[in-house]
Amino acid sequence: MMQNSTISHFILGSYLDLGYEKYLFFSMVLLLYMLIVATNSSLVVLICVTRRLRKPMFLFVASLFVNELYGSTGFFPFLMLQILNDVHTISVPACYLQMFPVYTYARVEFCTLAAMSYDRYLAICCPLQYSARVTPHRVLLCICLMWLYSFVRVLTTLCLNLSQLLCGNVINSLYCMNYLVAKLLCGDLQVINIYGLVTTTMSIMLPLLLILYSYLKILHVVFSGTNQARPKALGTCAPHIVSLLNFSFGCIFQVLHTRFGMSAMPDGFRIFLSLYFLIFQPLINPLMYGMQTSQIRETCKHVFSSKTARIGQA
Template identity: 50%
Template structure:
């Protein structure tokens, strides 16, 4: 078949689990609800409170928005397919899901890279920080990384739309760009070259500022005061936890999609493929909400004010 007649793809990783589907549906729905609640709460706290309109919190807000964006590209379709006996997805919806998931992954890396540079300026150049990293500059940087990612992934999806497909079964729980490209009747040199360049850019562009920033931070900490080291630990630990978790999640996904994992139990393969799309949106707001004291304090004060106001109305 060719892409002119291809109207749908089949997600072949779903298996018949009988009535257990209702339990899986409930678990997935609870996870999605938790992602929506936690990320939305912190976004509202940062937007409403002017004391948090600083570069670091603007980057955090962008990160939380991205978690909502990526989760919304995954969970709704998974919830539908868990209860459905037919695991088909229309071709336009499949390519839309690819676009959302890939922009989510790219924005996540770039946002974490921008945050690492922000932490470098705050720790290594504290006296010049407010002049070097203005809120307006942070907003422009966030806008640039989102627009850059949208354009980059749009080209990727557009190139896949040109392919002629000889099969429509995707061995995954969601539409995956690499697995869709493998269904093509023959290789396409333009897609291969752009895919390789895109992978290099996806890894090297964020990795360069991350390595540079942490190399400078470690250098300052090794010769700095105890107060400097404490500041570095308190502000960098949440970022490192989020960065490492997402990096390992992406590595798991790459391994299970590109190599023969038939010897690995099916349940573990499912976990590996969904890890970076499920755990990261839950972990990031919890790590920052709990460990960045200012966000947590404002969040707690906001909730207490709302509770007091509701009680007074009664």
């Protein structure tokens, strides 16, 4: 429990005075959130109810879509509430509660992308062993462990902050961020800063190293094989590469922004980039995997054509 009872809330200092335009921005954010929920939940249901999609790769994809729903639901309602409010404050417990889904979302995303890259490596580089080494049971176990690991790591970090006293309450951000809250703690923060920097680096670098290793192996096999096999092999990796680059860009900017400020940037552009990984990743993933993955695309066409035929017969 927080030891300091004198500070009960944080002030979010990055909100601009929008006037009546706040209703326009609220409507835009609401539409984005509804689009994210509709697309991601539809694809999760499609994968769950379609027998031909109950394969290891698509189980990872479903986990990715569930994570987009989880992260968006942990963030968008809070953002919409703040847009409508004239005073942008949040209680200390609510601040930590809001940080938890955002940070676990980021960790689960990187872990899932790393696992998917290794899955593609095994499928392309070890095709004869793939079915034996990658089973649905093992994939489900891997997904559960990734989510559990992310929850425990984030909870440990937040509890470390909760054990300290607060000496300030102004956060220069649109939402609560662990590093910015840690800067407001009293006393010697060297241990917390080092721990936060190490865990952040590990959360990004370790998955990226596994991804880099997997794709170097994939490229070696693809370009040492026949020309006919290259387009198919690279095509199965394309959605994953786009998703990875998009999310890495958003997270790396967020780390640089919180650590170094980047006050030279215009406010609007800085706010846009600070929200990038929370908004565009949940929008891009359904588009990339739904449109570029042939089995999901064909299943969507089949479902849509069947519903159209039923409506025509009614």
